[in-house]
Amino acid sequence: MTRTRLFLRQCFSAATASLLVLLSTQATAQTMVSVKAGTLNMREAPGTNSPVLWKLSRGYPLKVVQRQGQWIKVRDFEGDDGWVARSLTSTTPYHVIKSPVANLRTGPGTGHRIKGRLEYGETVRTVAKQGSWVKVKHQELGQGWVAKRLLWGW
Structure with a gap:
């Protein structure tokens, strides 16, 4: 095998390994939050002027889908998405x-x-x-x- 071919094979192997590590980390690093406040409004869009979809009580777990400033888009166990104020959430499991x-x-x-x-x-x-x-x-x-x-x- 030529040195060029060996070099390319090693680069390909290293790139493949890095990609696999990255994908497995993203798959297992599911970010969760819970409701810190007594009651939390899950809204249609980020901002207090957006309509309230649901009222959630303390401890309710949510999966983080997206972040936008002081707001996070979350998904509940039934698959409903909405936005909540980040300051009203906790990392308490x-x-x-x-x-x-x-x-x-x-x-x-x-x-x-x-x-x-x-x-x-x-x-x-x-x-x-x-x-x-x-x-x-x-x-x-x-x-x-x-x-x-x-x-x-x-």
Whole structure:
């Protein structure tokens, strides 16, 4: 193999590796925020003059789609997009229940006792993760474990 060919092959390999690292980083670096304020207005466009689409309560998790100045475009667990003021969000991890009902258990697994039932749309504070289970804190029921497949968020 000529030196030119070897050089080109090495450059191609390095470029391919760099691109793969960049793509995998972007895919896994999903930016999430949660509602910091008691209530937050999700708006049609950035700015306080824009119509309010939804009112979201404290802890509600949102995926960041775009940033524009002091506003961020977000997507909720149902796929709805809107804009929120960045100052009213937090990086405190939360999940929202995406199934009709989710059991809150005393441990990470179906063999553990059911502590309570959570309903679609309820938010819970994320405490820890273990395999396919998430330890959460519910405002009234306290801490417990929920199957990850029943949640959306961090």
